Amino acid sequence: MGPRPTGERRTAILGAAAELFAERGYRGVSIDDLGRAVGTTGPALYRHFPGKRALLGEVLVDISDRLARQGAELVADAADADGALESLLRGHIAFALDEPALITVHDRELGNLTDADRRRVRRLQRGYVEEWVGVLAELRPGVSPTVLRAAVHAVFGLLNSTPHSRGDLPRPHMAELLLSMGRAALTAPDTAPSPV
Amino acid sequence: MGPRPTGERRTAILGAAAELFAERGYRGVSIDDLGRAVGTTGPALYRHFPGKRALLGEVLVDISDRLARQGAELVADAADADGALESLLRGHIAFALDEPALITVHDRELGNLTDADRRRVRRLQRGYVEEWVGVLAELRPGVSPTVLRAAVHAVFGLLNSTPHSRGDLPRPHMAELLLSMGRAALTAPDTAPSPV
DNA sequence: GAGGGATGTTAATGCTCACTAACAACCGTG
DNA sequence: CACGGTTGTTAGTGAGCATTAACATCCCTC
Numbered sequence: 481m482g483p484r485p486t487g488e489r490r491t492a493i494l495g496a497a498a499e500l501f502a503e504r505g506y507r508g509v510s511i512d513d514l515g516r517a518v519g520t521t522g523p524a525l526y527r528h529f530p531g532k533r534a535l536l537g538e539v540l541v542d543i544s545d546r547l548a549r550q551g552a553e554l555v556a557d558a559a560d561a562d563g564a565l566e567s568l569l570r571g572h573i574a575f576a577l578d579e580p581a582l583i584t585v586h587d588r589e590l591g592n593l594t595d596a597d598r599r600r601v602r603r604l605q606r607g608y609v610e611e612w613v614g615v616l617a618e619l620r621p622g623v624s625p626t627v628l629r630a631a632v633h634a635v636f637g638l639l640n641s642t643p644h645s646r647g648d649l650p651r652p653h654m655a656e657l658l659l660s661m662g663r664a665a666l667t668a669p670d671t672a673p674s675p676v
Numbered sequence: 677m678g679p680r681p682t683g684e685r686r687t688a689i690l691g692a693a694a695e696l697f698a699e700r701g702y703r704g705v706s707i708d709d710l711g712r713a714v715g716t717t718g719p720a721l722y723r724h725f726p727g728k729r730a731l732l733g734e735v736l737v738d739i740s741d742r743l744a745r746q747g748a749e750l751v752a753d754a755a756d757a758d759g760a761l762e763s764l765l766r767g768h769i770a771f772a773l774d775e776p777a778l779i780t781v782h783d784r785e786l787g788n789l790t791d792a793d794r795r796r797v798r799r800l801q802r803g804y805v806e807e808w809v810g811v812l813a814e815l816r817p818g819v820s821p822t823v824l825r826a827a828v829h830a831v832f833g834l835l836n837s838t839p840h841s842r843g844d845l846p847r848p849h850m851a852e853l854l855l856s857m858g859r860a861a862l863t864a865p866d867t868a869p870s871p872v
Numbered sequence: 873g874a875g876g877g878a879t880g881t882t883a884a885t886g887c888t889c890a891c892t893a894a895c896a897a898c899c900g901t902g
Numbered sequence: 903c904a905c906g907g908t909t910g911t912t913a914g915t916g917a918g919c920a921t922t923a924a925c926a927t928c929c930c931t932c
Contacts, residue, residue: 489879504787507703510919523921524880532920587840588784591700626844627853633841634834634857641833644783649826657823661830664864665857685909706889716910719891723909728890874932881926888919896911902904 490528492518498539502581502643506536506592536589537597543582544604547575551611561618565666566659568612572639573658577651580643587640609633616666635662686724688714694735698777698839702732702788732785733793739778740800743771747807757814761862762855764808768835769854773847776839783836805829812862831858 496517500509511532512522529535554571558564576583590598612632613625620628639658649657692713696705707728708718725731750767754760772779786794808828809821816824835854845853 505701505703507701508787511921512919520879521881522919523882526921527879588701591704627849630841630845630850630853631857633844634837634854637837637840638830638834638861641830644833645826645829648822648829653823654826657826658830660864661827661861665834665861668856668860707891708889717912718889719912720910722891875930877928877930879926879928882924884923885921886919887921889917891915891917893914894912896909898909899907901906 487528489518489520493525493528493535494539494542497535498579498581498585501536501539501589502584506532506589533592533594533597537593539582539585540589540593540601541597541604543579543586544601544608547572548604548608548611550575551608555611555615561615564615565612565619565663568615569639569659569662570655572636573655573662576639576642576658577655580646583640584643619667631666635665638662638665683724685714685716689721689724689731690735690738693731694775694777694781697732697735697785698780702728702781702785729788729790729793732781733789735778735781736785736789736797737793737800739775739782740797740804743768744800744804744807746771747804751807751811757811760811761808761815761859764811765835765855765858766851768832769851769858772835772838772854773851776842779836780839815863827862831861834858834861 493514497509497514500513500517510522511525514535515522515524525532525535529538550571551568554567555564558567590601593601609629609632612635613628616628616632617623617625639662642654642658648654689710693705693710696709696713706718707721710731711718711720721731725734746767747764750763751760754763786797789797805825805828808831809824812824812828813819813821835858838850838854844850
């Protein structure tokens with residue numbers, strides 16, 4: 481093998497890509513930018529990835545996979561639906577606060593994926609959403625899954641807003657604020673407008 | 677003058693630009709795409725705008741201006757803080773539901789603006805946020821403006837999430853859902869984590 | 873210590889794209 | 903009906919960029 485069997489360069493590229501894509505957008509980052517960010521030149525990248533789109537694909541699939549996997553675990557480990565919701569909220573908030581770049585890329589760059597990659601990401605996202613919907617269905621029986629899905633998407637918007645208000649508040653403060661706001665939004669007395 | 681003194685072609689271009697930028701991103705739309713979308717060729721655009729960036733600038737400044745202006749009016753016309761908050765929520769929700777493309781462009785493409793345009797947009801946005809913060813400060817005295825600002829940004833994330841869950845719910849349903857979620861989030865018993 | 877795979881480098885290549893130039897058609901006004 | 907301003911068209915032009923080619927190192931293994 482070469483110098484090191486570790487994909488250390490590989491993961492460095494993935495990290496830089498997430499950072500740069502978040503900052504300037506997929507199309508605003510060139511191969512040379514990516515190379516420079518990890519201390520090499522642009523074309524070196526092709527030793528690790530088949531191309532720029534594949535690189536974006538790997539970033540997005542990884543994010544979606546981590547979220548979905550974490551969601552399933554948290555729900556499985558929870559004592560009851562209340563605990564599951566709390567865990568989901570805390571888990572998502574931690575992710576959003578720890579990896580703002582990934583969050584940003586995640587819902588900005590879906591359109592630049594290969595069809596195949598987009599399908600994979602969508603499937604993972606759907607699974608994650610259904611995890612939330614399942615928990616909420618227990619807490620709010622009688623509310624249609626369609627409404628719950630919309631509510632979950634809205635709360636994701638709320639939690640994922642952190643990259644926009646970066647640095648205004650110390651992290652634990654921000655986490656508590658988001659937790660209480662998210663919980664309130666999901667358990668609003670009328671989260672379900674009466675089914676017409 | 678030429679055919680018509682109305683800037684009808686001009687506004688058509690602005691509309692198409694908002695639509696296309698929302699769909700594919702500023703960098704994903706070419707001058708020729710824009711021309712084609714309004715039934716001309718690409719370069720015809722330069723008869724109406726100095727360039728592509730100026731076009732984006734006009735779109736973004738217009739959005740920010742409309743929101744800020746609408747916000748100020750609604751607050752001025754409200755009987756009390758409760759009514760003002762309700763109006764702000766309903767106004768923002770209507771905007772988000774009526775113009776999903778504008779909402780999408782609004783928080784995706786700030787980075788592609790001229791420095792001057794970005795400053796203008798930022799100023800308008802800040803004014804709009806302060807309108808909300810002012811109302812909330814009345815409703816929740818004792819909560820620091822910093823926390824309120826973060827909460828307002830988070831609620832914007834919630835309300836602006838509609839482009840992501842497009843079409844899942846009939847519009848009035850969606851509006852009511854967002855209203856109750858937004859209000860709940862902003863008036864959560866502990867929107868203010870005790871100032872440490 | 874020679875061979876070979878992995879990883880890098882620099883120099884094409886070919887495409888897309890914003891923007892400009894040169895020229896045409898239209899239309900209201902004198 | 904000629905003029906001029908407005909708006910449009912088609913053909914550059916030059917830059918940026920993803921990707922490939924050809925060539926160089928390095929380091930592990932035998």
